[in-house]
Amino acid sequence: MTKYVALLRGVNVGGHRRVPMADLRRTLTDSGYTEVRTLLQSGNVVFEAAEQPTADLVAAIEVLLAAEFGFAVDVMVRSGAELRAMVAANPLEVREPAKFAVAFLSPAADVGVLAGIDPDDYAPDELRVGERELYMYFPDGLGKARLTPILARKLRDTTTVRNWNTVTKLLAMVE
Structure with a gap:
């Protein structure tokens, strides 16, 4: 199993x-x-x-x-x-777990649509593209994030987001 x-x-x-x-x-x-x-x-x-x-x-x-x-x-x-490999592959420093999130991508997600986004458009938020996920840091909190509306427009309904605390708790549950 x-x-x-x-x-x-x-x-x-x-x-x-x-x-x-x-x-x-x-x-x-x-x-x-x-x-x-x-x-x-x-x-x-x-x-x-x-x-x-x-x-x-x-x-x-x-x-x-x-x-x-x-x-x-x-x-x-x-x-x-x-999930274990995704956590290990995280390319960003997790400074504040509650302000760090992972967007899990469905197979239908086209991350190519993100290529044209200028990081200045969503600063100070940070984004890194993983294999089937997006790693994101929101220093001002998710409520003030500039990145999430951009992702919603570009990726539509092909993601679900969890903060780092939840991701690591889920990993502990599968371990």
Whole structure:
């Protein structure tokens, strides 16, 4: 069995698209996933399954969630090994974990659209492109970030963001 992390995009934000974590755990467990645990209320799930391509897990979980909750939920999945490698590959210094974030990219994300963005357009925020993620630092906090609106326009609905504290807690759960 392999440990995986599923990251749900845009659930439980402002009382909309409610996905109770107990119901999420039950839905995944009833579908054959094991050792299902959640972190926070924002749709972070660690589970075990037979080793398989993460794209297959994404498709299966998205179908399950739509059937259970009545709306589409975008899901990004990383194996424990992929999450570990992503943390190790971080190219930026983590000065303040609460102001440091990772945008997990779906397979549909085209990071090529970021090539034309001038770093001065979003300074003092910092951005580095990883393999299937974006590493970001917001020295003035996420609420004052200049980078996130730019990314939202360029990448559309192909990312879900977690702060570094959450990323490292998820990594500890898969270890």
